[in-house]
C-alpha cells in the first residue's frame with residue numbers, strides 16, 4: 001500500500017473496466033439471483049480476459065484511477081522513497097500542545113507549519129517573510145516531508161525512515177531544570193517505541209533519520225560529566241541513526257551527525273519569488289556601512305562561554321568606534337521578532353561580523369548569507385566545519401576568517417583588515433553567496449510550488465542522505481581516517497587557528513589546537 005498512488009502497479013484501466021460492465025449489468029437487474037449469475041459471469045469474463053489478454057489484466061485488478069501512475073514518477077522516486085513512522089502524539093503534537101497550554105509566548109512559533117507569524121508586506125517579495133523561530137526545524141522538516149512526493153506506507157521498501165519526534169521542543173522544556181530523569185523521560189519512551197518497530201530492528205537503525213532542531217550539546221549529555229541536555233545522541237540503541245541538527249560536534253563522523261542551516265525568516269514558494277529576492281540582494285547599493293554587527297551583548301560573564309563573550313565585547317567596541325561599522329543591539333530591538341530590521345541593515349552592508357555566542361554557531365550567519373552579505377568569522381567552528389552539505393568546501397570563497405585570540409587579546413583591528421580586501425575578491429564572494437549559497441540555505445515554504453526547480457536546504461539534506469551508500473560501522477572504521485571535514489581552509493587570513501577555552505560552567509568546552517587540525521573535547 002502506498003500513498004499518493006505513485007507506486008501502484010502501472011496496470012491499464014481497460015481490463016478491469018470490461019469486467020466491471022458485468023457487475024453493473026447485475027446492479028441494473030437488481031435481484032439476488034441475478035447477482036449470483038452475473039457474479040459468475042463477471043468471474044468468467046475476468047477469466048476469459050486473462051486467457052485472451054494476459055498483459056491487459058496483469059498485476060492488480062481494479063486499481064483506482066488515482067493510483068495509476070506514469071512511469072516517469074516511478075523513475076523519479078527510485079531510491080528516494082521515505083517512510084514516516086506514525087508516532088504516537090506524545091512524541092510530537094502533545095509536546096506542542098503542552099507549550100500552547102502553559103507558554104502562550106511560545107505557541108505562536110508553531111503557526112503556519114512552523115514558519116511562525118506571517119510578516120507580510122514588511123519586505124519584497126511581500127508574502128515570503130515570517131517570524132520564524134530559529135529552533136523550528138523539528139516542525140518545518142516534518143511539514144515538508146508530509147508533502148514529499150515519494151512517500152511510501154510500506155515499511156519494507158523505503159530508502160529512508162523518518163521518525164518525527166520533536167525532540168528539540170521536548171528537551172527545551174527541561175533544559176534548565178535539575179531533574180535529569182525528566183529530560184530523558186520522553187526520549188527513553190521514544191527509544192522503546194522504535195525498538196518495537198520491525199523495520200528499525202531489521203535495519204539496525206541504519207537509513208533512519210532524526211531531526212534535532214537545536215545544537216548538538218542539547219542532546220549529548222554524558223551522564224557523569226555534564227549537567228546539560230538529554231542523552232539522545234549517546235543512546236547505544238541509536239548508534240546507527242543519522243541525526244541532523246543546527247550545530248554538530250566536528251569530531252563525530254559526518255555520516256552520523258550533520259549540521260544544517262538555521263531557519264531564517266525568508267520562505268519562498270516559487271522560483272519567481274526566489275529570483276525577485278536574489279535580484280534585490282544582488283542590486284542592493286550597500287552604501288550604508290561597510291560592516292554591520294547585529295547581536296546581543298553578553299553582559300553577565302559569570303556563566304556561559306566566557307571567552308566568546310569577551311570576543312563579542314571587543315567587536316562591539318571596535319564597531320562602535322568605527323565610522324564604517326553599524327551596530328544593531330539585539331537586546332534592544334528584538335532581532336528575531338523583527339527580521340526585516342536586521343535584513344535592511346545587512347542589505348546596506350558588505351560584511352557582517354559573526355562572533356560566536358553561547359556556542360560557535362549562530363542564526364545570524366544565515367540571515368547574513370540570505371541578505372547576500374559576506375560573513376566574517378572568528379573560528380572555523382562557526383560554519384566551515386559545520387555545514388558540509390550546504391556551504392562550499394572552500395570557506396574563503398564566501399567568507400572571511402580572523403583569528404579569535406588575535407582579535408580578543410592582541411588588539412587586531414578587524415575593520416581595518418576588512419577595508420584592505422580588494423573589490424574583485426568581494427565581488428567574487430558576493431556572486432558565490434547569491435548564486436550558489438542563498439538558494440541552498442533557505443527553507444522553502446511548505447506549500448511551495450511543485451514546479452519549483454531550485455533546491456532548498458531540505459532538498460539538499462535529502463539529496464545527501466539518498467546519495468550516500470549506507471555503509472556499516474566496520475566499513476567506516478577501515479576507511480581512510482583522514483578527516484576531510486576538519487581541514488581549515490588553507491588561505492585563511494590566519495592559518496594558525498586557536499579557539500580559546502569555552503570555559504563556561506556546565507556546558508561544553510571547546511579547545512582547538514594547531515593549524516590544520518581541530519580537536520573538540522567535550523568535558
Ligand SMILES: *[C@@H]1O[C@H](CO)[C@@H](O)[C@H](O)[C@H]1NC(C)=O
Pocket residue numbers: 204205236237238239240472473474
Ligand atoms: C549498528 O550497525 C552495526 C553494523 O551494521 C551492527 O553490528 C550493530 O549491531 C548496529 N547497532 C545497533 C544498536 O543495532
Ligand SMILES: *[C@@H]1O[C@H](CO)[C@@H](O)[C@H](O)[C@H]1NC(C)=O
Pocket residue numbers: 285287288
Ligand atoms: C545609497 O545609494 C542609493 C542609490 O544609489 C541612494 O538613494 C541612497 O541615498 C544612498 N544611501 C546612502 C546612505 O548613501
Ligand SMILES: *[C@@H]1O[C@H](CO)[C@@H](O)[C@H](O)[C@H]1NC(C)=O
Pocket residue numbers: 297313316317320327
Ligand atoms: C556601543 O555603543 C552603544 C551606543 O553608543 C552603547 O549603548 C553600547 O554599550 C556600546 N557597546 C560597547 C560594547 O561599548
Ligand SMILES: *[C@@H]1O[C@H](CO)[C@@H](O)[C@H](O)[C@H]1NC(C)=O
Pocket residue numbers: 480481482
Ligand atoms: C588517505 O587520504 C589522503 C587524502 O585524501 C591521502 O593522501 C592518503 O594517501 C590516504 N591514505 C590511505 C591509506 O589511503
Ligand SMILES: *[C@@H]1O[C@H](CO)[C@@H](O)[C@H](O)[C@H]1NC(C)=O
Pocket residue numbers: 499500501
Ligand atoms: C585554557 O584553560 C587552561 C586551564 O584552564 C589554561 O591553562 C589556558 O591558558 C587557557 N587557554 C586560553 C587560550 O585561555
